[in-house]
Amino acid sequence: MTQRKSPPVTQRAIAEALGVSVATVSLALRDSPLIRAETRERVQRHVREVGYVRNRAATALRTGRTRIIGVAFHDIVHPFLAEMLSATEARLSEAGEAIFVNSHDDDMARQARFIDSLLQHDADGLILSPALGTREADLEAFRAQGGAVVLIVRSIPGTTLDHVVNDDAACMRLATRHLLGLGHERVLMLGGKPGTTTADGRYRGFCEAVREAGGAVGADDWIAGFSKRLEAHSAVKALWAERSDPPTAIACFNDLVAFGAMSALADLGLEVGRDVAVVGIDDTDEAQVSFPPLTTVTNNARAIGEQAVEILRARLADPDAPPMQVSLQPEISVRRSCGAGAR
Amino acid sequence: MTQRKSPPVTQRAIAEALGVSVATVSLALRDSPLIRAETRERVQRHVREVGYVRNRAATALRTGRTRIIGVAFHDIVHPFLAEMLSATEARLSEAGEAIFVNSHDDDMARQARFIDSLLQHDADGLILSPALGTREADLEAFRAQGGAVVLIVRSIPGTTLDHVVNDDAACMRLATRHLLGLGHERVLMLGGKPGTTTADGRYRGFCEAVREAGGAVGADDWIAGFSKRLEAHSAVKALWAERSDPPTAIACFNDLVAFGAMSALADLGLEVGRDVAVVGIDDTDEAQVSFPPLTTVTNNARAIGEQAVEILRARLADPDAPPMQVSLQPEISVRRSCGAGAR
DNA sequence: AACGCATATTTAATCGTTAAAATTTTAGCT
DNA sequence: AGCTAAAATTTTAACGATTAAATATGCGTT
Known part of the structure; x- marks a missing residue:
């Protein structure tokens, strides 16, 4: 006993x-x-x-293979990333791989500590949404040790590392075009952290859409620096308090930002879909049942996660294969928040 | 190169x-x-x-200590559990511990595979929200190997294993009492998976509150079997379609269920807080900015996760210490969804 | 019966680190 | 200088698995 x-x-x-x-x-x-x-x-x-x-430690010592894969995202609480983590975890673990997890919250030190941990435990691979400011050099030690790296969601500008990302410019182009097509002239982009390929790419797409419609993008047209519900809520409240001619449409960095914006607009007595149009990106579950249902650009989190696993496998099998870079094309799912949908 | x-x-x-x-x-x-x-x-x-x-594999081989901790929850996408995972991850990794993660989705086979993986990698400990149907025996192999186990959120009835849980009966008692105190007579409990200590405990609290107010609990008063937004949304739609005298108040298993319920009620043309009262449990971020803001019972996810880490540490330090079982007392945060709040 | 060859199994070295026991060096004291 | 005790370092033997090389066994052929 x-x-x-x-x-x-x-x-x-x-x-x-x-x-x-x-x-x-x-x-x-x-x-x-x-x-x-x-x-x-x-x-x-x-x-x-x-x-x-x-005893895997003994096996690892002898063979150099651990069947440990690191998965690090900037925020595992974010529903989109949580879903992606869940998908990668399911795929990897059913193949007998163990998953080391990390949520670095865009803190380079935390990311570095995690990578060091992977190094010590001699992980075979890493699926990473890199922290703001990450350079290829930050991954070099791990790669030199024989670790395979696949970037996910976010990439590093100009990198030849494998990655699976959305075509972020296309996502936001699609969203913005949709709003402009509905006749809006004062469209705002809300959310995203400048310096990340997701935010910068989406802003690029936003600008392209505005310009191709003959408009001009002003310095005030991107309210940036956050990507979550509560922060978006506050930002919208602040915006309506300080601007005399607030936008008539908001292209949000993601669904969470859109939900925060919509709740703020409701508090301000505005009706989303009539007074202000809102569009998100991600197509999370909540988008179907939000009030009103959210028009959003479809990004299949699970599919992205699963792709990343496939690519990691391929890379592990052939370390010298040419770069594998996947950029997923978006579709838009029109509901009521943009004012165009059914009903 | x-x-x-x-x-x-x-x-x-x-x-x-x-x-x-x-x-x-x-x-x-x-x-x-x-x-x-x-x-x-x-x-x-x-x-x-x-x-x-x-090289930790070599160290592990020699010392038998790996500094690997397993963390397995039934659903890491659920915001409450995601937040908790994030908190435990942060705590453990800042102390140099590596985290093996798993989301078993209440599938015993997946949980078993994970535990086997911990066994092979010789993890030092495990923080677990056990899958529906888990018995103490399922953890025996891991414990026999020297692994410390701390249950979290959910426990196992009658266990002497360490755990950190909410006082689930108290949570739901509080929520239900609040609704009854506002004069409601037809109160429904919505959501939760029977067989889990969380759901069963909350149902017990629900019954206690109803009975102490002189009421009786009928077989129809608990709509169970789910715990997420979309499922709750459908359930409420179905309920209103089939019942002639729907409830005037809903005590939800958690916030997510409450959000799903609220969106369904809105679709049905009912005003939450006036026509129907809704109360949740968890106090997620979204509760502050939902429409209307949700009255909910406070469960601090991060605090629970951190407690679990503390207890795991203590257990690792002294394997023979008496059982450490923490049951957290809830508070209620009154907002507008129950019809009682400010404004 | 002797040989070669294929099949089956064992021996022994090794991966990188730790820790008990053994050895060497240093310092302190008379 | 000589002796002892303390301090610093080294030797050696694991930990549990894998694998190249060596050995043993069985079989068919001549």
Whole structure:
């Protein structure tokens, strides 16, 4: 009862019990054709009976492969990223890979600490949405050690590293065009952290859409620096307090920002879809049942996560393959928040 | 340039470069008092220069300690649990611990696979919200190997395992009492998965509150089996379609369910707070800016996660300490969804 | 019966680190 | 200078698995 930490069952113990050598056990456990079928089964049956568990530290020491994959995002609480983490976790773990997780919150020090941890534990790969300010050099040590890196959601400008991202410019171009197409002239972009490829890409798309419609983009037309609900809520409140001619349409950096904006507008007594049009990006679950339902650009979080896993696998299999960079094309899902939808 | 996988810098390499033994290096790196201060610094300086990284697999093999902690929740996308995961991750990783993550989605097989992975990698501990149906025996192998287990959010009935949970009965008692106190007579409990200690505990609290007010609980008064937004939305739609005298107040299993319910009610043309009262549990960010703002029972996700980490530490330090079981007392945060709040 | 060859198994070295025991160096004291 | 005790360092043997090389066994052929 007070028995803590029973001595572990090792291959040596199994070998002794069966009267064979450890090498035989090791080979049998890995289904090596070097071992006679009968022996292999004898070993495997016995192993099942005594509940042997392979010691991965020992395996790792010998082989250099750990089957550990790091997954680090800038914010695992954000529903879009949480969904993506969940998808990558499911995919990796069903293949027997272990996942080291990190939410660095755009803090380079935390990201660096995580990478160092991967280094120490000798992880095989890393799926990363890089913290603001990350350069390729920050990943060099890990890569030099043989680690495969796949960037996700965000990339690094000009990198040849593998990545899976949205075509961010296209996302926002789509959203903004939709608003302009509905006749709006004062369109605002709300949210996003400048310096990230997502925010900068989306701003680029925003500008392109405005200009191709013959408009001009002013310095005030992007309210930036945040990407969450509460902050967006405050920002909209502040905006309407200080501007005499507030925008008639808001192209939001993501759905969460859109929800925050919509709740602020409701508090201000404005009706979203009639008085102000709002469009988001991500198509989270909530968009279907928000009030009003949110017009948003579709980004399939799970699909992105799964793609990243595929690419990581491919990279692990062939470290010298040419760069694999995927950029996903968006679609728009029109609902009522933009004032155009059904009903 | 094509140089992949540079040979790792080992303690042996450092020892040779410095003309000392590996033991000296090993001890110096761990700040052992057995080593002369001068030597220690010489080693540490050199180590910094050449970028040595300790191989944890080797350390683990020798010491049996890995500094790996498993964290498994039933749904890491749920904002409440995501927040908790984020908090535990932050706490653990700042102390140099690595986090293996898993979202088992109440699938015992996935949970079992994760625990097996912890076993193989010889994790030191596990923070777990157990999948529906988990028994103490399912954790026995891990504990026998020396792993410390702390249950979180959900527990196992009658267990002596360490845990940090909300006083679920008290949470729901508080919510229900509040609604009854406002004069409602047809109160419904919405959401939760029977068989989990959270749902069963909350239902118990619901019943207690109804009975202490002189009411009776009918079989129809708990609509159960889900805990997310979209499912709650559909459930409420269905409910209003089929019942002639729908409830006047809904005590929701959690905030997400409350949001789903509120959006459904809005679709039905009902005004939350006037026509129907809604109360949630969790006090997520969104509750402050939902429409209307949600009256909810406060559960501090981050605090729970941090407590669990503390307890895990304590357990690791003293495996034979008596059971540590924390049950957090709730408070209610009254806003407008219940019809009682300001304005 | 002797040989070669294929098949099956074992031996022994190794991965990088730690820690107990052994050894060397230094310092303190008479 | 000589001796002892303390301090500093090294030697050595693990930890549990994998794998190249060596050995043993069985089989068919001549």
